[in-house]
Amino acid sequence: MMIKCKEASWLISASLDRPLTLAEQVRLSMHLLMCGNCKNFSQQMAQLRAIARQVGNGE
Ligand SMILES: [Zn+2]
Structure with a gap:
């Protein structure tokens, strides 16, 4: 089953x-x-998430 880019980006988020x-x-x-x-x-x-985790320090 194929999903569209819109659905893929939704899943990523x-x-x-x-x-x-x-x-x-x-x-x-x-x-x-x-x-x-x-x-x-x-x-x-994934990169943004890693950076946010470092900066936010578990906020
Ligand atoms: Zn796509």
């Missing part, structure tokens, strides 16, 4: 707030394999 379900992880990773834009977005979000 959601993953910052809560753990994704297995079904969501599969759908997202399938999309990221095919979509460079969303892959970049996912990596940027």
Whole structure:
């Protein structure tokens, strides 16, 4: 089952707030394999999250 970029970006954002379900992880990773834009977005979000965690120090 294919998801669109809009859904992929929604899942990426959601993953910052809560753990994704297995079904969501599969759908997202399938999309990221095919979509460079969303892959970049996912990596940027992961980096931002890591930085925010350091700066915020558990806020
Ligand atoms: Zn995409």
